[in-house]
Amino acid sequence: xxxxxxxxxxxxxxxxxxxxxxxxxxxxxxxxxxxxxxxxxxxxxxxxxxxxxxxxxxxxxxxxxxxxxxxxxxxxxxxxxxxxxxxxxxxxxxxxxxxxxxxxxx
Amino acid sequence: xxxxxxxxxxxxxxxxxxxxxxxxxxxxxxxxxxxxxxxxxxxxxxxxxxxxxxxxxxxxxxxxxxxxxxxxxxxxxxxxxxxxxxxxxxxxxxxxxxxxxxxxxxxxxxxxxxxxxxxxxxxxxxxxxxxxxxxxxxxxxxxxxxxxxxxxxxxxxxxxxxxxxxxxxxxxxxxxxxxxxxxxxxxxxxxxxxxxxxxxxxxxxxxxxxxxxxxxxxxxxxxxxxxxxxxxxxxxxxxxxxxxxxxxxxxxxxxxxxxxxxxxxxxxxxxxxxxxxxxxxxxxxxxxxxxxxxxxxxxxxxxxxxxxxxxxxxxxxxxxxxxxxxxxxxxxxxxxxxxxxxxxxxxxxxxxxxxxxxxxxxxxxxxxxxxxxxxxxxxxxxxxxxxxxxxxxxxxxxxxxxxxxxxxxxxxxxxxx
Numbered sequence: 396x397x398x399x400x401x402x403x404x405x406x407x408x409x410x411x412x413x414x415x416x417x418x419x420x421x422x423x424x425x426x427x428x429x430x431x432x433x434x435x436x437x438x439x440x441x442x443x444x445x446x447x448x449x450x451x452x453x454x455x456x457x458x459x460x461x462x463x464x465x466x467x468x469x470x471x472x473x474x475x476x477x478x479x480x481x482x483x484x485x486x487x488x489x490x491x492x493x494x495x496x497x498x499x500x501x
Numbered sequence: 502x503x504x505x506x507x508x509x510x511x512x513x514x515x516x517x518x519x520x521x522x523x524x525x526x527x528x529x530x531x532x533x534x535x536x537x538x539x540x541x542x543x544x545x546x547x548x549x550x551x552x553x554x555x556x557x558x559x560x561x562x563x564x565x566x567x568x569x570x571x572x573x574x575x576x577x578x579x580x581x582x583x584x585x586x587x588x589x590x591x592x593x594x595x596x597x598x599x600x601x602x603x604x605x606x607x608x609x610x611x612x613x614x615x616x617x618x619x620x621x622x623x624x625x626x627x628x629x630x631x632x633x634x635x636x637x638x639x640x641x642x643x644x645x646x647x648x649x650x651x652x653x654x655x656x657x658x659x660x661x662x663x664x665x666x667x668x669x670x671x672x673x674x675x676x677x678x679x680x681x682x683x684x685x686x687x688x689x690x691x692x693x694x695x696x697x698x699x700x701x702x703x704x705x706x707x708x709x710x711x712x713x714x715x716x717x718x719x720x721x722x723x724x725x726x727x728x729x730x731x732x733x734x735x736x737x738x739x740x741x742x743x744x745x746x747x748x749x750x751x752x753x754x755x756x757x758x759x760x761x762x763x764x765x766x767x768x769x770x771x772x773x774x775x776x777x778x779x780x781x782x783x784x785x786x787x788x789x790x791x792x793x794x795x796x797x798x799x800x801x802x803x804x805x806x807x808x809x810x811x812x813x814x815x816x817x818x819x820x821x822x823x824x825x826x827x828x829x830x831x832x833x834x835x836x837x838x839x840x841x842x843x844x845x846x847x848x849x850x851x852x853x854x855x856x857x858x859x860x861x862x863x864x865x866x867x868x869x870x871x872x873x874x875x876x877x878x879x880x881x882x883x884x885x886x887x888x889x890x891x892x893x894x895x896x897x898x899x900x901x902x903x904x905x906x907x908x909x910x911x912x913x914x915x916x917x918x
Contacts, residue, residue: 417560421560424563424564425562425563425564425565425568426565426567426568427520427564427565427568427571427572434801434802434805435801435802435829436543436545436546436561436801438545438829438831439879440827440829440838440879440882441802441827442883461879462836462879462880465879465880465883466879466883468880468883468908469880469883469884469886469887469908470883470886470887
């Protein structure tokens with residue numbers, strides 16, 4: 396079972412078990428990781444699951460799609476190159492240990 | 502320790518309310534009671550990914566069971582509150598469940614939701630007639646749909662059209678029967694209604710508008726045809742009924758709370774007894790943006806926003822539910838995203854290519870931006886949502902110009918205006 400590591404603002408790491416095929420947002424919300432809201436349930440509509448993908452994983456995770464790109468542009472406070480909406484990142488075996496950093500606000 | 506908070510209704514609003522109480526530092530007991538046998542789950546995918554077979558219930562849970570336990574939120578499922586009474590006018594009181602439990606509370610929240618309106622015609626009790634509200638409804642429908650060939654959807658609202666889209670994608674013959682003269686009439690403007698009529702028709706769905714269902718005919722206890730007022734008979738081995746919902750107001754009436762097509766609440770989710778809060782599909786509330794009138798919003802966004810306001814109220818703070826409403830619907834490869842409420846608009850601007858199935862419609866009232874319906878146009882949806890949230894506008898004169906990005910057309914609210 397792959398793991399996802401969420402790094403909070405104060406640098407603390409929260410390691411959560413994930414199932415292959417589910418989204419990083421779903422993993423976070425179900426386990427109550429603070430700072431990821433995911434109000435729309437993974438529908439790319441609310442922009443409340445913003446994360447920064449750790450540099451080590453950003454190539455493997457890839458870039459945002461068109462609609463996600465638009466939501467990131469308009470919907471998040473501090474967009475960076477590594478910004479993604481975590482509802483659009485699917486967990487795979489290759490992403491075991493995926494590390495994402497939580498933003499200051501959603 | 503006291504009896505804490507009783508939250509009646511364990512779906513999106515009820516769960517959010519419980520979680521928000523904990524987030525706000527509430528350390529008193531929280532009991533969340535739901536009549537369904539499942540832990541709280543997301544309803545929207547039931548008529549979309551779940552019905553298609555692309556998701557299972559376990560993936561739709563809103564929180565892991567361990568999360569609720571870790572946060573000391575007691576979840577009682579498969580049990581329904583039958584009666585509730587207040588002690589000396591409240592806010593404390595006690596409730597009795599159908600299973601015979603007696604639950605005392607110091608604070609009460611009603612997040613009881615709504616039930617599907619039943620089809621009031623002869624034959625509605627036949628087998629093969631399905632409704633879609635709960636996970637069990639969806640599981641039953643998914644099983645029935647597997648063997649069905651001719652599907653008739655009664656009701657051309659979001660639920661009906663999403664179900665129709667899934668059935669059509671599975672190769673069924675699909676007919677949608679709508680009593681009004683256009684689709685989704687309660688939620689969208691005519692231009693969007695017409696788009697969805699054309700889009701479903703292009704994909705092979707037979708759309709019948711202005712059609713009254715008079716009865717369902719059956720053989721050996723199972724539905725076989727839908728009969729219309731003009732004498733038409735439509736063959737059907739599966740009928741899906743999506744003709745709206747009725748908010749559950751029974752408990753509110755027991756408590757003497759004001760109701761008007763829903764439990765009436767103010768912007769802080771307070772009922773007419775200000776010690777009792779209510780949130781979600783069961784409520785009627787002032788328009789979140791204008792504060793005018795009373796609206797009933799059936800959406801995840803409202804359930805969440807209003808539940809947060811309700812939790813704040815219970816914690817003695819005042820946080821209005823003034824979030825810009827938003828909503829979505831997935832049908833085929835068409836993603837509709839709505840921000841704001843278009844009701845009462847006096848004009849609209851179409852931006853993009855309706856026939857190309859990528860466009861948005863911006864709604865105005867006397868020049869003021871009210872809402873957007875965006876089809877496969879996420880950037881337009883987000884731009885309008887942002888403008889409305891900021892109290893800004895996008896001038897109607899320029900909104901149709903697709904050479905410009907909508908976000909660049911946002912005009913901030915004038916200082917002092």
